Amino acid sequence: MKKTIRLVFYFLVLGFIILQFFQPDKNLGDTNLHDDLFQVATIDGSVKTLLENSCYDCHSNHTKYPWYSYISPVSFFLNKHIVEGKAELNFSDWGIYSKIDRIxxxxxxxxxxxxxxxxxxSYLILHKDASLSEENIKKICDWAETEGMRLLKEE
Amino acid sequence: MKRLVSGVLTLGIIALLGAFTFNINSKELNTTANTQDELNLGFPDDVKKILKTSCFDCHSAASKNIKAKGALNFNKWNDYKTTKKIGKLNDLCELVQDGDMPTSKYLKKYPDKKLNEEQVKLICDWTKKEINSLME
Structure with missing residues (x-):
């Protein structure tokens, strides 16, 4: 009996080690290329920092990976969020979006x-500094509204 | 005597069932009547008919679904800023086109509220036209 438990344990450890050889593609494209929000939109530094800290990991072509993101199966869980996040909104593609989509x-x-x-x-559990305060939410919302109005009036 | 008692009992049950049914019906009628009266959106009739059938249950003031109402409340449509209207119209077409709205949970309960292709096209043609006129 004791022997079986030990054997199962060895198998689990081996499985975990083998799993490490399987990793999803990393989201490590260039930042701030010409279609990026920061290049295309009218946006000031403080809002940029907020978006970079709280949104860009999943909504751009460049993720700042924490150390645990290199461990399977965590890496797959993270990758799923990045793929889904970018499909919904990718700030690196802002310049490609139509005006209507941007608004x-x-x-x-x-x-x-x-x-x-x-x-x-789930992101905030390990990225406490990404949490947005009431004040910062207002800052982003004010910017979003101003930028939306600017786009609307733009010829 | 025994027959009388069972007769009264049966009548009572029928009355109760009747009241219950009526109560449900009148509740539904009420919500529909309210939204219809309050909403003066200026949408075309065919669009409004679809929205009324498949969307207003959750996306109007009478709705108890706070999340849905928060995301889009047609009773507040006229108060929305132009950019918000554009955003909501854009989302509306996308969501019905992808079949994300009405939600599958809702459709399980009301299968007849599912939008067919023709209705989706009608909605999207309208949202695009409306967005273009708002962009001018």
């Missing part, structure tokens, strides 16, 4: 952070 995203950004839907709860 629409700006409105959704304010809604999502005001409702506390974003940043994701």
């Amino acid at each position: 629409s995203h700006l409105d959704d950004i304010c809604d999502a952070i005001s409702d506390g839907k974003m940043p994701l709860g």
